Amino acid sequence: MSEAAVQFSGVSVRAGRRTILELDALRIERGAMVGLLGPNGSGKSTLLRCCLGMQTHVQGDIEVLGQRIAGLGVRALGRLRRRIGLVPQVLPSDREMPLTVREVVAIGRTASAGMLRPLRRADWRIVDEWLERLGLAPLAGGGYSEISGGEQRKVLIARVLVGRPEILLLDEPTANLDWGWRQRLVQLIEDLYRQMHLTVLLVCHDLDALPAGCRRAVFLCEGRLIADGCWPEIIDPALIRSLYGPGLSVRLNDGRMVAAAGGADHA
Amino acid sequence: MLDLAFWAPVMAGGLVAGGSCGSLSVYIVAMRIPFLGVCVAHAALAGAVFGALAGLAGDLLLWPALGAAVVTSLLLGLADPRRTRMDTNIMMGLLFSVTMGLAFVGFGLFGVLGRSDNDVRSLLWGSLAYCRWGDVRLMLAASIVLGLFLLAFGKEMRAIVFSRQDAAAAGIQATAVWCVFLVLVAILITVNFQTVGGLMIYSLITNPAAAAFQLVRGSVRALLLALVLGGISGLGGFLLSAATDLPSGAVIVLVSSLLVVAAFGWRTLRER
Numbered sequence: 001m002s003e004a005a006v007q008f009s010g011v012s013v014r015a016g017r018r019t020i021l022e023l024d025a026l027r028i029e030r031g032a033m034v035g036l037l038g039p040n041g042s043g044k045s046t047l048l049r050c051c052l053g054m055q056t057h058v059q060g061d062i063e064v065l066g067q068r069i070a071g072l073g074v075r076a077l078g079r080l081r082r083r084i085g086l087v088p089q090v091l092p093s094d095r096e097m098p099l100t101v102r103e104v105v106a107i108g109r110t111a112s113a114g115m116l117r118p119l120r121r122a123d124w125r126i127v128d129e130w131l132e133r134l135g136l137a138p139l140a141g142g143g144y145s146e147i148s149g150g151e152q153r154k155v156l157i158a159r160v161l162v163g164r165p166e167i168l169l170l171d172e173p174t175a176n177l178d179w180g181w182r183q184r185l186v187q188l189i190e191d192l193y194r195q196m197h198l199t200v201l202l203v204c205h206d207l208d209a210l211p212a213g214c215r216r217a218v219f220l221c222e223g224r225l226i227a228d229g230c231w232p233e234i235i236d237p238a239l240i241r242s243l244y245g246p247g248l249s250v251r252l253n254d255g256r257m258v259a260a261a262g263g264a265d266h267a
Numbered sequence: 268m269l270d271l272a273f274w275a276p277v278m279a280g281g282l283v284a285g286g287s288c289g290s291l292s293v294y295i296v297a298m299r300i301p302f303l304g305v306c307v308a309h310a311a312l313a314g315a316v317f318g319a320l321a322g323l324a325g326d327l328l329l330w331p332a333l334g335a336a337v338v339t340s341l342l343l344g345l346a347d348p349r350r351t352r353m354d355t356n357i358m359m360g361l362l363f364s365v366t367m368g369l370a371f372v373g374f375g376l377f378g379v380l381g382r383s384d385n386d387v388r389s390l391l392w393g394s395l396a397y398c399r400w401g402d403v404r405l406m407l408a409a410s411i412v413l414g415l416f417l418l419a420f421g422k423e424m425r426a427i428v429f430s431r432q433d434a435a436a437a438g439i440q441a442t443a444v445w446c447v448f449l450v451l452v453a454i455l456i457t458v459n460f461q462t463v464g465g466l467m468i469y470s471l472i473t474n475p476a477a478a479a480f481q482l483v484r485g486s487v488r489a490l491l492l493a494l495v496l497g498g499i500s501g502l503g504g505f506l507l508s509a510a511t512d513l514p515s516g517a518v519i520v521l522v523s524s525l526l527v528v529a530a531f532g533w534r535t536l537r538e539r
Binding site for chain 1: 275293297349350420422423425426428429430432433434435436437438439440476479480483484485486487510
């Protein structure tokens with residue numbers, strides 16, 4: 001069995017009196033791309049926060065890159081987080097933000113450069129390389145708040161990648177994007193996964209947001225794991241209906257799963 | 268003709284207060300927390316009031332004022348919005364009302380105890396016109412410490428301005444850096460507050476950045492421009508008030524506000 005990147009054993013997360021995540025066992029191998037799916041409030045983002053040690057009121061064992069989260073001090077947790085890259089669900093895009101695109105991407109080098117040390121030329125070179133690689137170089141000097149939502153997502157992905165993470169956590173990277181941008185980002189994630197051999201945990205609502213390289217899907221509902229298996233074979237019309245309600249069909253299109261209202265199911 | 272021996276520290280005070288508050292304004296405006304100045308200033312006032320009630324007087328009142336401002340800023344820094352389920356601005360509103368309430372209870376106690384509160388009332392209405400070289404040295408020292416902090420932790424502050432949550436998720440010691448920043452803000456505002464007064468502080472910790480953000484992109488450029496615009500507001504406003512015989516604090520506030528309007532106008536014309 002290959003080494004685990006993330007392992008949950010008997011994990012329970014509470015928010016007040018409510019249990020928001022309950023996982024008996026979940027293991028994600030290094031180098032795997034796993035889709036985390038489920039309706040709103042099913043515990044997907046909580047699971048990602050657990051991986052980063054940012055979730056409170058957690059019971060049970062969570063091991064990430066061979067380290068037990070519960071036993072880590074502030075500094076050790078900081079070092080572990082540097083090995084994980086999170087692309088958040090909510091975009092920080094305040095109108096007042098004076099940061100340029102290049103500065104936002106450079107934030108990804110901040111932790112690894114260390115305290116009391118400015119970013120060195122080598123850091124900026126890595127930043128510029130990623131700007132170039134993701135086609136963001138023409139926007140580098142522009143304001144982050146002035147670019148489109150799709151471009152902002154790309155910038156956030158670049159910001160994470162300059163830190164050279166071993167695990168990439170993507171929290172709904174295609175949310176609120178038009179169809180064209182969704183396709184471009186899905187392809188980008190697919191390319192990065194193949195080129196960098198990262199472990200990828202991808203939270204999404206849209207079945208068509210899972211790249212073709214994603215071979216496993218984990219379904220959560222009300223904080224519990226209800227299905228875990230090979231993608232797209234795991235797709236069962238009854239499962240989709242039980243999660244999202246009746247009137248939804250799924251079909252395979254060009255290697256990717258697409259959900260649509262009505263019609264026949266073709267899993 | 269200005270009597271330079273008397274007015275030189277006043278001009279230097281205006282310049283230093285303008286420059287330091289101007290550079291601070293970049294972070295305060297970018298993080299949308301302009302209420303921070305009011306909150307910290309009232310905490311300092313409450314500290315000074317209770318310091319005076321405890322028997323302290325004159326320059327010694329600075330210490331309880333600093334203590335109360337620092338404790339308030341640490342409470343703000345350590346409060347996790349997710350755990351408290353309160354936005355930073357709401358937290359500031361709460362702390363502001365508590366510290367203002369405490370300050371006025373303290374003022375009431377002076378009457379109950381039959382003592383004079385003149386010493387602390389002068390803090391409430393601090394004026395640039397009474398700024399002396401000793402005050403300027405104190406303001407300069409606080410500004411230098413802030414400058415050194417921004418030099419050392421500029422990249423961490425950039426990450427925190429972008430998103431405190433994301434900075435922590437990326438392995439940056441965001442809470443520690445944020446708390447140190449807030450403590451320095453508390454010190455700078457308290458030192459400036461007792462010298463130049465609240466009205467000027469509140470305008471100088473928002474207007475220079477608001478103007479700079481209209482004109483430039485990039486955190487370093489914005490920081491430098493806000494510093495310059497703050498300095499221009501502080502010194503220029505004073506010179507204008509000296510020439511017109513109008514109150515210096517009010518003129519400085521109006522000059523800094525006019526700079527925002529001018530910057531907005533310039534950007535609008537440039538984008539046409």
